[in-house]
Amino acid sequence: MRVVYLSLFIASSLAAPALAQTAPSALAPLTVEKIMREPAQWLGGLPSAPYWSEDGKHIYFQWNPAQARRDSLYEVSPAGGTPRKVSLAEQRGLPSVRGRYDQRHQRKVYEKDGDIYLLDLKSQKVRRVTNTAERETEAGFALQDKLLSYTRGGNLFTWDPATGETVQRTDFRRGNRPGPGELDKSAKFLKAQQLALFQVIRQRDQDAKARERAQKALLRLRPKGIWLGNKTVENLQLSPDGRYVTYTLVQEPAADKLALVPNFVTVSGFTEEIPTRSKVGAPQTAYELGIYDIGRDTTFVLGYKELKGLDELPAYRKEYQLTAKAPTDTAKTKAGRPATEVRRVAPYGPFWSDNGQRAFLVVRSQDNKDRWIVALDPTTQKISLLDRQRDEAWINGPGIGYEAGNVGWLPDSRRIWFQSEETGFSHLYTVDVTTGQKKALTSGKFEIQQAQLSRDKKTWYLTANKTHPGEQHFYRMPLDGGPLTQLTSRPGASEVTLSPDEKTLLVRYSYANKPWELFVMDNKPGAKMRQLTHSTTPEFESYPWRDPEVITIKARDGADVYARLYRPANAAPQGPAVVFVHGAGYLQNAHKWWSQYFREYMFHNLLADQGYTVLDIDYRGSSGYGRDVRTGIYRYMGGKDLDDHIDGAKLLVEKYGISPQRIGIYGGSYGGFITLMAMFTQPEVFRAGAALRSVTDWAHYNHGYTDNILNEPYNDSLAYARSSPIYYAEGLKGALLMCHGMVDTNVHFQDIVRLSQRLIELKKENWELAVYPVEDHGFVEPSSWTDEYRRILKLFNANLKPAGPAPGATGQN
CATH class of the missing domain: 3.40.50.1820 (Alpha/Beta hydrolase fold, catalytic domain)
Structure with a gap:
């Protein structure tokens, strides 16, 4: 009878939602004690974080059907069947979910346990790139996919799959460059006297200088030593032509007072203090974009004086009897008049086109009231405005967030795509870097909540709440815009992950009174959803949830x-x-x-x-x-x-x-x-x-x-x-x-x-x-x-x- 009951529940759970609106059962009264128990023990361990194997033959996800203390990794076939728990030994051999693909989507590079690996997607063979005690991170492809890149110890390295050669591309050093030693007058006199009196001293001094010249010639073949002072670096990238290394310089503020949270109930029996954070208004981290010109062996820090509105202060300041361009206390113009206050910004990128010939940055003001998208010319260290979004409140929204947001290049390497709330709702736009022409690909009183290009870069896949603010569906759209073809149809929310061949959708679906489960369906409108998991317990199912x-x-x-x-x-x-x-x-x-x-x-x-x-x-x-x-x-x-x-x-x-x-x-x-x-x-x-x-x-x-x-x-x-x-x-x-x-x-x-x-x-x-x-x-x-x-x-x-x-x-x- 229990098997029949469960199968009937699965069938009823997929029926029209209105059928669930029934009177509460007297047989299963709710109590606070019942509903506040460990969720996995009576609600059920719901599936989360699903993803496809790289060959599309397996689906992996976190699950807890055994009502354990925590979720475990499970695997199921897209065709269905009983999900299987993946052993720890098997997990160690799986590629990392995160990673980067080459342009032809034939290889994937990823970090796992602090080392770098290269996966051939056709043969599914994995090649280990590094095996060191020091952690390597930020794995990617470089030089038009000819090399792999990664960071170690705050420096950029590349590895050639053809030769196995590893090259260090940067030499960042903490602290300040040591200056040349200065001799006082007495020391100079004594040195000159020694060189004049003793032939052996003169010869040894000449030999030392020759070795120094030879060492300098050798060092020219190595990366320039770049002294950081008290700054650190992030986001190291080698340009596609190998001429530049770009990096983000990070300047932490002077030590600010942190709020301490006392912890009274501890293993030690003593009160312990947890350092947490500063409070609003404390000094914030400053960011700059550095450019290392390898050919010229010199470095630059990008300036932003060309940014439109950089000195435009928020309107609320007028309430405090400040003008929209308030003078600073210290900065002065050449004429002796106060200069305008210039806001701090944070750069994100650069993002390089597929052909490696163009790059752009996303720049955010520190007060988060402006976001600029600018073209970058590393040769001249110049930027040119492509789009500005200004909000007297603050910039955010789906696909925009607080950093770079959801951005990229179209396959023509001429147009950039991004999301903006320009119309009041987050929509998808493109801008041509050669003409400045901007185009909205989507519009309407709804939000594009996620956007991604198909692997052949001919189609958009979008998650949006177009049908109702309280529903999320998956859509397909032509590259240059047009009608949105709705692929999912059940009311509720569908979180979709495309299979590697993009023929099948992995759907994490739920309705208001039906918890999340995993389904698969063909990549076409109206396709049938096939359920892969059943997570809720008979006890949970005994109550008719509203x-x-x-x-x-x-x-x-x-x-x-x-x-x-x-x-x-x-x-x-x-x-x-x-x-x-x-x-x-x-x-x-x-x-x-x-x-x-x-x-x-x-x-x-x-x-x-x-x-x-x-x-x-x-x-x-x-x-x-x-x-x-x-x-x-x-x-x-x-x-x-x-x-x-x-x-x-x-x-x-x-x-x-x-x-x-x-x-x-x-x-x-x-x-x-x-x-x-x-x-x-x-x-x-x-x-x-x-x-x-x-x-x-x-x-x-x-x-x-x-x-x-x-x-x-x-x-x-x-x-x-x-x-x-x-x-x-x-x-x-x-x-x-x-x-x-x-x-x-x-x-x-x-x-x-x-x-x-x-x-x-x-x-x-x-x-x-x-x-x-x-x-x-x-x-x-x-x-x-x-x-x-x-x-x-x-x-x-x-x-x-x-x-x-x-x-x-x-x-x-």
Whole structure:
């Protein structure tokens, strides 16, 4: 009977999603203890990180069907069958997943365990290139695929597969070049006297000089010694013609004070301090592009004075009575007038065309408000602008990110392709480096989330949310643009990896109430998906998990805000509701696939079983909806993002019959921050809240995240004051539960301690703090998850249920 049951589940799991919306079973009631157990033990170990073998005969992935402490590597045939666990001995012989291919896709070079290997893709034979105690990294091809390149000890080496010859291409040295020794007058006199008096001394001196001349002649055959001072180098590349080595010079800032996180529960029994990070506004690493001209035996550092807008300061500075081109205190022009402030930039690349004749760079301003794509001429050390994207908030988005982003050359070696949010949504563009002509290959109110060229470089393969913001599908498109042919069709999300011959798609697929599984399908529209894995347990399958409605909320500014809605089977009039706030800020959760917040998803089913309506909102700042939603929180976190939750609560009252006196809110990390802002500034809307691992003061968070949204605290103090909950704590009226891990190296425990002291000084009584001594930012222990969510449930039952006490009691012991 069990085999029949499992096969029926597989069949039903592939049926229309609407069939899953059924009343909860009385036979399998959900409890906090059940849903917060180790996921692999009752949900099942879901497959992740799938990839093809280089010959396309095997599919490898991480999996945990045995409910072990961690995932293991498994292998299955594309034709199906029972997945097989790969032994450690077999894993040692497998090529690395990462690596680089030559232009004809006949060879792959990769690093494994600190050594370099070369794989012939036709014969599947592996050749070991290095076998040293020192680690070699950054393996690639050089000189039009004639050589392999790699770095060792901060220097660039090449290896010739035909001869086996290894050549060191750079000689970077830490410290400063030693100067020639200077003799004082007395020493000069004595040396001259010795040479004049003694013939043997004269002869030996002449011999020494001859040896020195011979040594210098020999050194001319070796790379130039390049002294770095206190800098380091990264991203070493040999140009396709072998004339130049480009490299990134890295200047770390002077030692800045790091926040220390004390760890109280340790193996040693002593308190140990964990050094973590500096805080927002601290000095940042500086980057420069160096060019070593091998033929001229000289080095250059690229300048950027030609960049349009390099001295254009952000508009917010005007609020502090600064002009858009503010003078510096020290720089002066030749006329004696102050020079304009020039922003620091970071270069990425160069990226060389297939024919090796052209190169381009991606250059980002350190304040992340500008991204330039420029053509590079290493001969003249000149750059020319090809594209500039300016954003008064910050540059980001799918395929753009915070570094070079998704960029490359088209096969004509004349056009560059890249992604940009120029229209408000991330789309695919090309620009001709000879004419400057720019062309959009895709357009519309959707995002290109991933883009790659086929191996023959005649076709685009794209992942996009074209059909709905909450769905991800795989598409094919002609090289020069045109209609998108949709290849996947099931609602939800399809994460696709092409087989080596590009005839088959490996699909990691899920729906809102159906966890991730692996499938394969032919590379054509409407092809049947064949399931390779079945991961969920019978216990998990015994509960009819809800398919939450994806709805839109009309925000006060007219925007459509997407949300997930969970409803009780028999909702009572004027019943309670809970609003969930996802974390990370730039993240999507109101979608149609299995949520990374799977514990919260299960908790929302539990709440619905107990009569709660649950609303899970993709508030302003969330991903998946384009540039305006992404940057909607610029300079004011707790502004439009909090308004979206207030508007969501209003919708619950007006459309779904929820009592305005019985709405709670909770979330972790950024969700904890929003919960605090809601409880402190909207006490009439939210009667109870649980703030987990919350940011309480953005001036104490990290630079990389916070500076993009709020700028530096010493330049934009207004943004920090209006965005930090600690400044609003006097507004607390409802019941507040705060939970925080004591070894949180992301949002430090210090954050919640500072807020607790503020609440004590304000004489607030209706709050509690639960601490978790062994937990970092993301909890890992089931006991911690269980304790935390018991407290959350108790908080809501005590304050939101009709039979509960008056608002204000936390309901905690």
